[in-house]
Amino acid sequence: MWIDKSDIPPGAEAAVRRFQNSLADLETQRNRLQRLAEEDMEPFAGITETQLNSMAREPGASPQLAACEAAIARGEYTWREVVEGGRPRPPEVARLIEQGIPFSFATAGSPSSGAVIQDDRTGYDDPYDDEEELGPPKSWLV
Secondary structure (H helix, E strand, O other): OOOOHHHOOHHHHHHHHHHHHHHHHHHHHHHHHHHHHHHHOOOOOOEOHHHHHHHHHOOOOOHHHHHHHHHHHOOOOOHHHHHHOOOOOOHHHHHHHHOOOOEOOOOOOOHHHOOOOOOOOOOOOOOOOOOOOOOOOOOOOO
């Protein structure tokens, strides 16, 4: 709602400007709240591996959680194995389990675990698939 300045008495311009700025601030806050409400509508899928790694790097993390994260980073085991009880369980993870908080891990074969994509196409001649020939592809200009 913007007011035509020709309708404003000379002494009221500052008050109208403050009013318009307040309206703009109110609109900004409304947009932020609406965005937050939309984000909150997404269902909680569970604690992820990324969140567990972040928890382990926090200054207040237990030594067990930090050691567990370091072992996982070295590839010795996974967070899934820790949660399922196949590996030592840090107290933070045990508390999350006791409180019934779900976990959401990447499924086997997902891109985060190094998935291999199978190409089942038959009869397709890939011009770049010659292992003997290295270098740029053949051109009609040659």
